[in-house]
Amino acid sequence: MKITKLAKGISLKRPLEGGNEEQLKIVRQVLADVRAQGDSAIRTYTEKWDGFAPDNLRVTKAEIEEGVEAIDAQLFADLTEAAHNIRVYHEQQKRSGYRLELADGSWLGQRITALDAVGLYVPGGTAAYPSSVLMNVIPAQVAGVKRIVITSPAGRDGKLPAGVLAAAHILGVEEVYKIGGAQAIAALAYGTETIQAVDKITGPGNIYVALAKREVFGEVAIDMIAGPSEIAVIADETAFADEVAADLLSQAEHDKMACAILVTTSEQLAHGVALEVERQLATLPREEVARASIENFGAIYIAETMSDAVEAINSLAPEHLEIVTKNAEAVAEQVRHAGGIFIGRYSSEPVGDYFAGTNHVLPTNSTARFASGLNVDDFVKKSSIVYYTEKTWATNAPKIARLARMEGLEGHARAVESRGWEKE
Amino acid sequence: MKITKLAKGISLKRPLEGGNEEQLKIVRQVLADVRAQGDSAIRTYTEKWDGFAPDNLRVTKAEIEEGVEAIDAQLFADLTEAAHNIRVYHEQQKRSGYRLELADGSWLGQRITALDAVGLYVPGGTAAYPSSVLMNVIPAQVAGVKRIVITSPAGRDGKLPAGVLAAAHILGVEEVYKIGGAQAIAALAYGTETIQAVDKITGPGNIYVALAKREVFGEVAIDMIAGPSEIAVIADETAFADEVAADLLSQAEHDKMACAILVTTSEQLAHGVALEVERQLATLPREEVARASIENFGAIYIAETMSDAVEAINSLAPEHLEIVTKNAEAVAEQVRHAGGIFIGRYSSEPVGDYFAGTNHVLPTNSTARFASGLNVDDFVKKSSIVYYTEKTWATNAPKIARLARMEGLEGHARAVESRGWEKE
CATH class of the missing domain: 3.40.50.1980 (Nitrogenase molybdenum iron protein domain)
Structure with a gap:
């Protein structure tokens, strides 16, 4: 794997397969x-x-x-x-919805x-x-x-x-x-x-x-259209090169377009991981796939400080992020964008692929900036509910009618005003 | 407006403007x-x-x-x-995320x-x-x-x-x-x-x-690509024809492709609303737009029972639904699919467009079956977190490795197994 000094603007993005x-x-x-x-x-x-x-x-x-x-x-x-x-x-x-009581017996709800x-x-x-x-x-x-x-x-x-x-x-x-x-x-x-x-x-x-x-x-x-898998690892000198390398390869073996990135504050670890990746590749059944991924989209970056490393991760917004550092939980607190975060040496990424309980359907291609892994919210929808009493209506109808007329929607104003005549 | 007996399979769907x-x-x-x-x-x-x-x-x-x-x-x-x-x-x-404590000091989280x-x-x-x-x-x-x-x-x-x-x-x-x-x-x-x-x-x-x-x-x-506005009203003999008509027109005035539908158990109300729509159209500033909408996509259906009416609404999954009936809140409980629900005579739909507090960006074109109005969840994303201790890893690594190998992903198995050697 190529080792370079961390500079601003590193990116995970690969061309998306759009079909012909x-x-x-x-x-x-x-x-x-x-x-x-x-x-x-x-x-x-x-x-x-x-x-x-x-x-x-x-x-x-x-x-x-x-x-x-x-x-x-x-x-x-x-x-x-x-x-x-x-x-x-x-x-x-x-989750359940809510009911919000207003004045005069009116209420709003979310179901x-x-x-x-x-x-x-x-x-x-x-x-x-x-x-x-x-x-x-x-x-x-x-x-x-x-x-x-x-x-x-x-x-x-x-x-x-x-x-x-x-x-x-x-x-x-x-x-x-x-x-x-x-x-x-x-x-x-x-x-x-x-x-x-x-x-x-x-x-x-x-x-x-x-x-x-x-x-x-x-x-x-x-659901989302998933792109090829990605892993980013933040590590310092406390990490073991063979473990980091194995985790990078675990995602590289998915797909020739998969992406595996290490950002580390330790030059020694950087070189160790590069060597280990080569060594482990040689015996991997899916070597051909993993090697293509590592050669095309694998990278090791050396960061001057941990906070530079975290900043780089936030600009990557990777699907999977492992944090193998001193005070890993504190480092994790500073990460704003990542689909799934794996803290510490024993939280190898495949733990989450199969077993821990978190979802393995996670946002790829930097969409963790705005998207989430598959979750229960993806299978529900919400309806809003309005219940206005006569009194609440009477208090607010003139305001609503004014707002509607400002937008040029006379029919809206008249609808609200149509209530309350003595018809009964 | 055309009045017909309610039959199965009524639909809101209009051709979507897809651009050329x-x-x-x-x-x-x-x-x-x-x-x-x-x-x-x-x-x-x-x-x-x-x-x-x-x-x-x-x-x-x-x-x-x-x-x-x-x-x-x-x-x-x-x-x-x-x-x-x-x-x-x-x-x-x-909302805030959660932290789920597992055995042996491990935990999972959602942020x-x-x-x-x-x-x-x-x-x-x-x-x-x-x-x-x-x-x-x-x-x-x-x-x-x-x-x-x-x-x-x-x-x-x-x-x-x-x-x-x-x-x-x-x-x-x-x-x-x-x-x-x-x-x-x-x-x-x-x-x-x-x-x-x-x-x-x-x-x-x-x-x-x-x-x-x-x-x-x-x-x-x-966000969603919004289609033209829709309103459906469920009403019985307790509703006032002029109010229902005014509410139907409040959405019809938005767009010639807007859709306004009344489903009622009262034949008398059906005829009253049809007459009122004509009467009110004549003085509406946006008459031309509203008339086109009513003529092309407006409809009044007479249902035999309230439960037939609710079933029809569930198959429509309208953007806006007004319920103007006896026991309107109980009827609302039976509605499964609607973007925004307005209960009772005084909850005219424009109340929610401008003022009540609910959002007016709501799912159109029957997508209320699976989509929600704009809400706070649309502006957040969720990350999952895994923290495994050495003990939890040791207990579960063999299981995870077996699951990975079943899927033919040897690199995943080796990553999990790479931990725990005595290196320190």
């Missing part, structure tokens, strides 16, 4: 076909792209049980414990209600991600969402990965479909004969899935 | 020019489209004072009182922090909307946003409307620019020599502003 015209054209065709023809279009595209001809789009109870049985008992227990931890953390986020139905897209392909099932479904369950649907592309054998089915089973999700790609997003957004439409779609996917989510946005809600 | 290719091309050019040339591009476009050549893009203190003096004292007091009410309502939404900087776009044109300034700025202030910027197109005299300046003054906002259109959105998103970039842009605008907001989304956060 041809891909967008395909996605729009798929969306239109599913909207018009429903299940039959889903079957056609599944056969074409996923290589199997589904009789039932919906996974049966027997298939879910088969998945549960196929998974190692220890792993099943680990997943169950992780689910518990995630639920406990997210339960703290549950918070869960979405009716949400759909989670789970990508297929080389790796199955049961942890994604936990991270997306649990906040929705805690919010009180009644109907939760999972959809994921099956393999050529027409089956979903056992880990995904087991995770669904652990959470009690029974509505699971073997549909992938843009056709899955279309089914969730518009509904078909088999699948009722949902109100929000979450979960990552390939470029076709991402484009389809953008297209249906507005018709339904979507 | 030519408009998108112009917007992209403006964004690119401002990004490359900063202030000078802003000046060029302002002269071209707003018809004045600005010396200073920023409004001076003297200009703000001039605006305050130009406004009627009574109106200034009304605006001040409205601002107070809005602040009191939104202060209830302020909630305000955005650093937000920009509010205030449209110019025929009407000035001081109420928009209040509704967008106050939630950001309550959230704790330190830098709040307002930008709005000036008239050909190079001045902003007195009402907008007075509202800014009441709220203590001092950074105000005379810039409109896509060039304003570009300035807020990218920054120029004069204007520092912000993290989030809110506020409505014309099609160029809406397209520009969509284009910069991701680089900065944006």
Whole structure:
């Protein structure tokens, strides 16, 4: 890894994959076909792209049980414990609305209600991600969402990965479909004969899935379009080079576009980490991916002071931030922008990816300046309530009418003034 | 207004104005020019489209004072009182994070922090909307946003409307620019020599502003793209036809695409409202707009039961909902989807547009199924925090490593396992 002196204006930003015209054209065709023809279009595209001809789009109870049985008992227990931890953390986020009493018997309110139905897209392909099932479904369950649907592309054998089915089973999700790609997003957004439409779609996917989510946005809600993973580490001379290197590589192995950055006040650590990254890369199964990431988007910066280091992090606004320094908690207090913060040597970032309880769906590409990780608030909406009594109305109607007229909206003024004649 | 029996599947949806290719091309050019040339591009476009050549893009203190003096004292007091009410309502939404103690000294946290900087776009044109300034700025202030910027197109005299300046003054906002259109959105998103970039842009605008907001989304956060206004009224025989008609017209006068719907269990009220709408339209200053809206998107439905009426409303998910019935509060309890709910005869919808304290930026086009009105949460973001002690790490590292390996991510497993060797 390249080592440089920290200067102002370091950046995480990589070009975002926006898809090309041809891909967008395909996605729009798929969306239109599913909207018009429903299940039959889903079957056609599944056969074409996923290589199997589904009789039932919906996974049966027997298939879910088969998945549960196929998974190692220890792993099943680990997943169950992780689910518990995630639920406990997210339960703290549950909120209720409020009622604010005004004078004369009037009141205002805010009501918070869960979405009716949400759909989670789970990508297929080389790796199955049961942890994604936990991270997306649990906040929705805690919010009180009644109907939760999972959809994921099956393999050529027409089956979903056992880990995904087991995770669904652990959470009690029974509505699971073997549909992938843009056709899955279309089914969730518009509904078909088999699948009722949902109100929000979450979960990552390939470029076709991402484009389809953008297209249906507005018709339904979507979560963020996630970019490649990022990790930044702030460390001083108390950190161990091999541990910091291993953590940088844990994100680098995700994606050739992933980004791993160390900002340190210790020149010795900087050189140690650079050496360790090389040494560890050599034996990493996903070496090719991790090496490309490190070469293109990896960097080590030497900062003069810890406060320079923190300032650099605030301008990066990274998805994941580890703080391995003296008084790490105090350093963390000065960080304004980061999706997830991991404090101290034992809080290795994968702890949060799988198990601790925090969510692993976090804002990428410096959007932690304004965006948050997936949380319970993403699955509720708020309604405001106004209740005015006759007396409150009588006191305030002239003011409201004046304000409306200032804005040239006579109809608004007249509506407010229309009350209170003696009609009864 | 047309009166029909309520049947399943009534809908609010109107075609959304998405802009055409030519408009998108112009917007992209403006964004690119401002990004490359900063202030000078802003000046060029302002002269071209707003018809004045600005010396200073920023409004001076003297200009703000001039605006305050130009406004009627009574109106200034009304605006001040409205601002107070809005602040009191939104202060209830302020939240803090939490800290969750785990076993062995470990803990998890959620930290909630305000955005650093937000920009509010205030449209110019025929009407000035001081109420928009209040509704967008106050939630950001309550959230704790330190830098709040307002930008709005000036008239050909190079001045902003007195009402907008007075509202800014009441709220203590001092950074105000005379810039409109896509060039304003570009300035807020990218920054120029004069204007520092912000993290989030809110506020409505014309099609160029809406397209520009969509284009910069991701680089900065944006609020929803608002559609035309909507009102739905549930009423029974206790409602007064002239009041219901006046309230329907208060939204119809906003826009030819606005939508006004009455669902009632009383046939007599249905006919009364239809007659009253005609009668009141005849004297409304914005008759032409309101008439087009009522003719194209206005409707009266007669429901057999109140529960049918509520079900229809839940499928509409309207922006504004008035409930003028016996036991109106109990009826409101059954409503699952509505942006803002107004209970009882004296809670005419404009009460919430200007004065009561609730926000008037509400989800349109049936998005109340999944979206909320503007609120304090829109101006904060959340970071998760993990702190694991050595003991917690030692207990859980094997589980985390197994979960990582199940997903094929060996680097994640090794990162977690890299701790705990005796190095000290």
